[in-house]
Amino acid sequence: MRLPDVMKRLTRGPQIITLKDAAMISAYTGLSPGDRVVDAGSGSGFLAIYMGNIVRPSGKVFSYEVRGDFATLASANVKRAGLSDFVEVKNKDIFDGIDEKDVDVITLDMPEPWHAIQHAKKALKEGGYLVGYVPSVEQFRTFVLECEKAGLRHEQTIECSVREMIVKERSTRPQTKGLMHTGYVSFIRKGK
Amino acid sequence: MRLPDVMKRLTRGPQIITLKDAAMISAYTGLSPGDRVVDAGSGSGFLAIYMGNIVRPSGKVFSYEVRGDFATLASANVKRAGLSDFVEVKNKDIFDGIDEKDVDVITLDMPEPWHAIQHAKKALKEGGYLVGYVPSVEQFRTFVLECEKAGLRHEQTIECSVREMIVKERSTRPQTKGLMHTGYVSFIRKGK
Amino acid sequence: MRLPDVMKRLTRGPQIITLKDAAMISAYTGLSPGDRVVDAGSGSGFLAIYMGNIVRPSGKVFSYEVRGDFATLASANVKRAGLSDFVEVKNKDIFDGIDEKDVDVITLDMPEPWHAIQHAKKALKEGGYLVGYVPSVEQFRTFVLECEKAGLRHEQTIECSVREMIVKERSTRPQTKGLMHTGYVSFIRKGK
Amino acid sequence: MRLPDVMKRLTRGPQIITLKDAAMISAYTGLSPGDRVVDAGSGSGFLAIYMGNIVRPSGKVFSYEVRGDFATLASANVKRAGLSDFVEVKNKDIFDGIDEKDVDVITLDMPEPWHAIQHAKKALKEGGYLVGYVPSVEQFRTFVLECEKAGLRHEQTIECSVREMIVKERSTRPQTKGLMHTGYVSFIRKGK
Numbered sequence: 027m028r029l030p031d032v033m034k035r036l037t038r039g040p041q042i043i044t045l046k047d048a049a050m051i052s053a054y055t056g057l058s059p060g061d062r063v064v065d066a067g068s069g070s071g072f073l074a075i076y077m078g079n080i081v082r083p084s085g086k087v088f089s090y091e092v093r094g095d096f097a098t099l100a101s102a103n104v105k106r107a108g109l110s111d112f113v114e115v116k117n118k119d120i121f122d123g124i125d126e127k128d129v130d131v132i133t134l135d136m137p138e139p140w141h142a143i144q145h146a147k148k149a150l151k152e153g154g155y156l157v158g159y160v161p162s163v164e165q166f167r168t169f170v171l172e173c174e175k176a177g178l179r180h181e182q183t184i185e186c187s188v189r190e191m192i193v194k195e196r197s198t199r200p201q202t203k204g205l206m207h208t209g210y211v212s213f214i215r216k217g218k
Numbered sequence: 219m220r221l222p223d224v225m226k227r228l229t230r231g232p233q234i235i236t237l238k239d240a241a242m243i244s245a246y247t248g249l250s251p252g253d254r255v256v257d258a259g260s261g262s263g264f265l266a267i268y269m270g271n272i273v274r275p276s277g278k279v280f281s282y283e284v285r286g287d288f289a290t291l292a293s294a295n296v297k298r299a300g301l302s303d304f305v306e307v308k309n310k311d312i313f314d315g316i317d318e319k320d321v322d323v324i325t326l327d328m329p330e331p332w333h334a335i336q337h338a339k340k341a342l343k344e345g346g347y348l349v350g351y352v353p354s355v356e357q358f359r360t361f362v363l364e365c366e367k368a369g370l371r372h373e374q375t376i377e378c379s380v381r382e383m384i385v386k387e388r389s390t391r392p393q394t395k396g397l398m399h400t401g402y403v404s405f406i407r408k409g410k
Numbered sequence: 411m412r413l414p415d416v417m418k419r420l421t422r423g424p425q426i427i428t429l430k431d432a433a434m435i436s437a438y439t440g441l442s443p444g445d446r447v448v449d450a451g452s453g454s455g456f457l458a459i460y461m462g463n464i465v466r467p468s469g470k471v472f473s474y475e476v477r478g479d480f481a482t483l484a485s486a487n488v489k490r491a492g493l494s495d496f497v498e499v500k501n502k503d504i505f506d507g508i509d510e511k512d513v514d515v516i517t518l519d520m521p522e523p524w525h526a527i528q529h530a531k532k533a534l535k536e537g538g539y540l541v542g543y544v545p546s547v548e549q550f551r552t553f554v555l556e557c558e559k560a561g562l563r564h565e566q567t568i569e570c571s572v573r574e575m576i577v578k579e580r581s582t583r584p585q586t587k588g589l590m591h592t593g594y595v596s597f598i599r600k601g602k
Numbered sequence: 603m604r605l606p607d608v609m610k611r612l613t614r615g616p617q618i619i620t621l622k623d624a625a626m627i628s629a630y631t632g633l634s635p636g637d638r639v640v641d642a643g644s645g646s647g648f649l650a651i652y653m654g655n656i657v658r659p660s661g662k663v664f665s666y667e668v669r670g671d672f673a674t675l676a677s678a679n680v681k682r683a684g685l686s687d688f689v690e691v692k693n694k695d696i697f698d699g700i701d702e703k704d705v706d707v708i709t710l711d712m713p714e715p716w717h718a719i720q721h722a723k724k725a726l727k728e729g730g731y732l733v734g735y736v737p738s739v740e741q742f743r744t745f746v747l748e749c750e751k752a753g754l755r756h757e758q759t760i761e762c763s764v765r766e767m768i769v770k771e772r773s774t775r776p777q778t779k780g781l782m783h784t785g786y787v788s789f790i791r792k793g794k
Contacts, residue, residue, distance in 0.1 A: 028322070028345060029248025045245050046378065053241030056221030058271050059251055079250050080272055130220070153220060162581035163383075163390055163739045170385045183383045185392075186238065189590055191355075191375045191402060193362045197546035198355055200377075200591035206573055207584035210383060354773035355547045381782055389738035392783035398765055399776035412706070412729060413632025429629050430762065437625030440605025442655050443635055463634050464656055514604070537604060547767075547774055554769045567767045569776075570622065575739075575759045575786060577746045582739055584761075594767060 029079055029107075033072065036103040040069040040096060043135060044208050046188045047159060048076040051133060054184075054213050055155040059085055061130040064149060066090035066120035066142065071100030071113070073135060078104070078113035085130075087113045090120040124149040135159045140172040147176055152217040159209050166210040173214045183212040221271055221299075225264065228295040232261040232288055235327060236400050238380045239351060240268040243325060246376075246405050247347040251277055253322040256341060258282035258312035258334065263292030263305070265327060270296070270305035277322075279305045282312040316341040327351040332364040339368055344409040351401050358402040365406045375404040413463055417456065420487040424453040424480060427519060428592050430572045431543060432460040435517060438568070438597050439539040443469055445514040448533060450474035450504035450526065455484030455497070457519060462488070462497035469514075471497045474504040508533040519543040524556040531560055536601040543593050550594040557598045567596040605655055605683075609648065612679040616645040616672055619711060620784050622764045623735060624652040627709060630760075630789050631731040635661055637706040640725060642666035642696035642718065647676030647689070649711060654680070654689035661706075663689045666696040700725040711735045716748040723752055728793040735785050742786040749790045759788040 030045070051073070057063070061081045065074045068091035078087040091097040097117035104113045116125075124132075124145045131154060132146045139158040146156045156178060158169040170180045190201040222237070243265070249255070253273045257266045260283035270279040283289040289309035296305045308317075316324075316337045323346060324338045331350040338348045348370060350361040362372045382393040414429070435457070441447070445465045449458045452475035462471045475481040481501035488497045500509075508516075508529045515538060516530045523542040530540045540562060542553040554564045574585040606621070627649070633639070637657045641650045644667035654663040667673040673693035680689045692701075700708075700721045707730060708722045715734040722732045732754060734745040746756045766777040 028347075029250055030246065031248070031345075033248075046242065049241040049245030050238065050380070052245070053237050053268075054222065056223070056225075056271075058221055059274055076245075079248075082251055083275070153223075155220075162583040164581050166383065167385055167390050180385065183385060184380050185383060187379045187381075188242070188376050189379075191358065191377060193359055193372065193375060197548050198359050199546040202589065202591050203587070204590045205586065206588045206590065207586050354775040356773050389740050391738040394781065394783050395779070396782045397778065398780045398782065399778050412731075413634055414630065415632070415729075417632075430626070433625040433629030434622065434764070437621050437628070437652075438606065440607070440609075440655075442605055443658055460629075463632075466635055467659070537607075539604075550767065551769055551774050564769065567769060568764050569767060571763045571765075572626070572760050573763075575742065575761060577743055577756065577759060582743050 032107050033075065036070065036072070036106060037099060038070055039099045042070045042072040043159065046186050047208055047211060048073055050184065050186045050211055051157050051159065052077065052080060055131045055157060057081065057131060059083070061085040062126060062128060063087040064090070064124055064126055064129050064132045066134055067092060067096065067136050068100035068115050069096055069135065071103040071115065073133060074100065074113045074115070075104060075107045075109055078109040082109070082112040085112070088126055089113060089115045090118050091115060092119040120145065129154060131155045131157065133157045133159065137165065140169050143172055143176050147178060147216060150216040154216050156214040156216070158212040158214070161209045166212050170212055179215045181213040181215050183210055185210050224299050225267065228262065228264070228298060229291060230262055231291045234262045234264040235351065238378050239400055239403060240265055242376065242378045242403055243349050243351065244269065244272060247323045247349060249273065249323060251275070253277040254318060254320060255279040256282070256316055256318055256321050256324045258326055259284060259288065259328050260292035260307050261288055261327065263295040263307065265325060266292065266305045266307070267296060267299045267301055270301040274304040277304070280318055281305060281307045282310050283307060284311040312337065321346060323347045323349065325349045325351065329357065332361050335364055335368050339370060339408060342408040346408050348406040348408070350404040350406070353401045358404050362404050371407045373405040373407050375402055377402050416491050417459065420454065420456070420490060421483060422454055423483045426454045426456040427543065430570050431592055431595060432457055434568065434570045434595055435541050435543065436461065436464060439515045439541060441465065441515060443467070445469040446510060446512060447471040448474070448508055448510055448513050448516045450518055451476060451480065451520050452484035452499050453480055453519065455487040455499065457517060458484065458497045458499070459488060459491045459493055462493040466493070466496040469496070472510050473497060473499045474502050475499060476503040504529065513538055515539045515541065517541045517543065521549065524553050527556055527560050531562060531600060534600040538600050540598040540600070542596040542598070545593045550596050554596055563599045565597040565599050567594055569594050608683050609651065612646065612648070612682060613675060614646055615675045618646050618648040619735065622762050623784055623787060624649055626760065626762045626787055627733050627735065628653065628656060631707045631733060633657065633707060635659070637661040638702060638704060639663040640666070640700055640702055640705050640708045642710055643668060643672065643712050644676035644691050645672055645711065647679040647691065649709060650676065650689050650691070651680060651683045651685055654685040658685070658688040661688070664702055665689060665691045666694050667691060668695040696721065705730060707731045707733065709733045709735065713741065716745050719748055719752050723754060723792060726792040730792050732790040732792070734788040734790070737785045742788050746788050755791045757789040757791050759786055761786050
């Protein structure tokens with residue numbers, strides 16, 4: 027059973043990140059084995075699991091979730107995915123601070139990620155990435171501008187779209203209906 | 219220096235895969251540490267390097283390249299990326315056969331990937347992925363239909379688009395010009 | 411009551427063309443008052459009505475529909491739109507021939523538009539447009555190549571996408587779900 | 603010579619509207635023969651010419667342009683397009699007022715269209731459309747919210763994308779590079 031199979035079997039509570047967006051976050055930050063990652067909020071734990079799978083065996087994901095019920099759900103999903111050694115779900119509010127130091131990548135999937143910027147800046151390694159993932163223009167704009175005020179560098183904000191091509195015996199065409207928007211992903215960098 | 223920084227410093231010969239497409243290939247196959255991967259053709263080695271970074275330390279990418287000059291270039295890039303232990307470039311034609319067995323993922327970035335289907339089928343593990351990456355509709359259609367004839371299962375073919383959002387002091391808008399198409403990615407599976 | 415209001419009140423039978431695609435057909439052919447237009451098949455009559463509104467008062471749309479029930483429906487819609495003087499629905503198979511001469515624009519919204527190419531070529535004015543509107547790649551490809559064999563010129567084939575932006579009090583974002591594909595529009599020209 | 607041929611021969615000064623966006627404005631407002639239209643700013647006159655061609659012979663487009671050099675250029679283009687009877691270019695600032703009454707459609711292609719809302723509201727017929735065409739999110743958001751404050755109704759704001767499909771002897775694929783963004787079109791309505 028490969029990771030996409032595992033993820034299909036997990037329990038879905040709060041809205042989960044799409045695979046395409048998890049892929050972009052991972053690729054554009056160059057997520058690698060050995061990376062120390064901080065993630066908030068956990069939600070159902072999908073992004074933490076996706077990243078935990080990549081950073082193992084020497085890296086680790088610390089996933090903050092302020093709601094107790096979500097933290098419990100995310101922990102259960104991490105366990106079912108067999109990644110308990112590499113993903114730790116913490117029932118804590120990231121706005122109260124980040125315990126970890128020398129972090130490579132911090133991902134914020136929450137409505138107001140800008141409240142975590144100062145904590146993120148302290149926790150990040152030089153060259154590390156802070157990623158915001160939000161649905162609206164106002165949200166990524168506020169996040170990006172507040173990051174710049176805090177002395178962090180905005181590399182880019184992107185929107186990723188995936189469209190399936192339907193192959194039938196005599197015809198090939200794009201899917202007719204589907205997801206037209208999930209969220210914007212902002213890549214912010216500490217240093218240089 | 220993180221992976222995107224490393225990749226910017228590599229030598230570019232033949233057209234390289236975009237980061238978004240490497241991200242999709244990796245995410246939709248659930249590429250993981252420990253995976254054994256076969257890749258062809260190497261080209262400049264970017265996809266092999268991207269995947270080699272994820273499968274380490276216990277996995278490996280075997281990258282086939284029929285042209286000697288490209289194989290040399292790809293090898294040099296692998297070395298500069300510090301991934302020589304995890305990516306082996308072979309100056310061989312994948313149409314002559316695949317040496318490896320029990321392979322998790324095979325990626326084909328070449329004009330006529332369908333000629334490698336029988337070799338891929340033998341080399342793949344049960345549940346493993348065969349991925350085709352081609353620019354035209356005719357190419358992915360032929361690939362998908364030939365895979366199905368060979369008893370492999372077409373999970374999906376996708377096209378991924380990324381658009382940057384430009385954030386200025388008083389305005390936010392999508393980039394005006396850019397890449398509108400790179401290639402279609404087909405995900406084919408062995409078994410079940 | 412303006413045209414979009416009128417169209418909302420018409421009876422919908424067979425799948426109707428989207429407003430965006432009717433807009434592209436009209437704009438890229440430079441549809442103008444006085445134009446003589448041939449349209450097939452009528453379906454519910456929406457494209458004929460859209461074009462009839464533009465070519466009036468001196469122009470006319472002749473809309474061919476092989477099915478009696480659709481022709482009746484299209485006629486009723488034309489009447490309700492108040493365009494009976496400018497749109498004539500004919501219960502005829504366009505593959506049997508086109509009665510009109512010196513036609514400015516011919517639109518084919520049907521599964522196999524290539525069977526009408528020879529008739530269209532005869533009916534069209536020098537410089538006139540033949541437009542194919544089909545959902546699949548194979549269909550527009552066959553249409554375009556057959557047109558070229560018949561000595562007509564392929565100007566371009568396009569796909570048009572429209573995405574709505576949702577404006578709320580504190581947030582702006584693209585619509586989350588919707589139409590990802592309707593059809594491809596091919597613009598073919600006679601002469602020069 | 604059809605309209606697209608004519609437009610290719612006109613003189614281009616300030617950035618001109620794309621055909622796709624002119625098409626959307628025309629289609630979504632149901633622009634029709636007989637319509638009285640107010641347009642600002644004229645720029646090179648392309649949108650005014652596009653609309654003038656549709657509203658003739660009984661309708662008219664009044665196009666406001668505050669810069670003398672652009673007004674001269676737009677007038678010359680209108681003349682070359684043979685539409686002088688249907689498009690009148692006025693070297694006036696629309697922010698100083700709109701002379702016309704009972705207007706069906708008003709189009710604003712300018713950086714700060716919200717300054718014209720009160721004038722537009724007075725000039726528009728009941729059921730008439732006010733259209734804003736701007737490149738950034740902040741611009742359409744301000745325009746839409748100010749229109750709503752003024753008691754006008756926001757029907758929708760859209761973004762339209764067109765991608766060409768390249769047909770070669772053995773391959774079909776989307777164009778690789780091109781325009782990814784021009785502007786957002788907001789449709790505002792008076793009454794009901």
